[in-house]
Amino acid sequence: MTSELVSARKSETGTGRQLSPEQAAAAAMVAEAKARGLALTGPDGLLKLFTKSVLETALAEEMTEHLGHEKNRAEPGRESTNVRNGSRTKTVISDAAGEVGIEVPRDREGTFEPQIVKKRQRRLTDVDEIVLSLYAKGLTTGEISAHFAEIYGASVSKETVSRICACRELHPRW
Template sequence: MAAKEWVRLAKEQGLALDGPNGLLGQFTKTFLEAALNEEMTDHLGHEKNRAPDERDDSNVRNGTRPKTVISPTTGPVTIQVPRDMDATFTPVIVPKRQRRLTGVDEIVLSLYARGLTTGEISARYNQIYGAQVSKETISRITDKVIAEMQTWQARPLDGVYAAIYAAIGATLDGDKDILRLWAGTGGEGAKFWMSVLTDIKNRGVSDTFFLVCDGLKGLPNVVGNVWPLTRCRRASFT
């Protein structure tokens, strides 16, 4: 699984991705809380802080309660689950009395790595929710999560970082998979990229149609040594 591979590499390189305060846990928390709040909006029939004369009934939000859920990749994640005054809200993405998450890790990783389009995110939500919530609710959840993601992606950054390279593959079915992440200094050459591509090939990728990179020196020169028929293209991902 891409999620487990990411965490394994993070541990090797000393990056705090998993664990109680890890980056993946923060992503999962944001993802779940955004979905839960939109589920509550659907349940009540009105947005948060709606004026009394604009509500469908007298039931309103009644704060939140903490709940710790277990993700196979990140471990325990504490989230705030919204409550309603009548205590009739039944969450779907995190059901009552269920703590172990299923089907969440991969979508969280793909979402924050820009590996999913808006339509693909909605489709993944459909898989999770099925017919339990309306298409309108799924659309609102998608919009909310994308807004949260864009805020994170536009956050201020530190002045200096090690380079992190991501290899993302598109399957023949159109799905995207984070193949691996590597840390570097920004000056990697042909020898480094040869080892990267060889590693991917040794793990099972016998061929690829296209390889697209963003100004990486040395990479286009070694692609043909690993996959002779692959076409290499340069593109800007900024």
């Protein structure tokens, strides 16, 4: 955990309340963006990077769930020979972040059907606002899973949501 995140978690809001972990992580991300001279919005802004990070993490976790094992962790002697087979670049259009280039994982057998960004889907309707809202509000994994099902019609398990949240409080490429 970065020192900025720890400091942000310890800081308090103007009302004397302690920041939630999600609020602290968001505050740390904004502070890091400002320190690097990164705009919050725009072609290379924080919102676009955050959207890209969340989408790619969700897709990677969907692939893990689809294959039944983490990357490079397949058990010897398993029945299926299906494994990860690289990724392909896809550009999606978001209302708040504009065009966002993402890497969509592939499997060798071609049976992976992503739910967060479906095959042939090019437009993300309100994804940015939903992702940021859910992140900032500190919803439970079940609530986030239900919200994605309600908004996108996508089946995202609580385990997948949990792995996504645990893996990426901050984008590691920063």
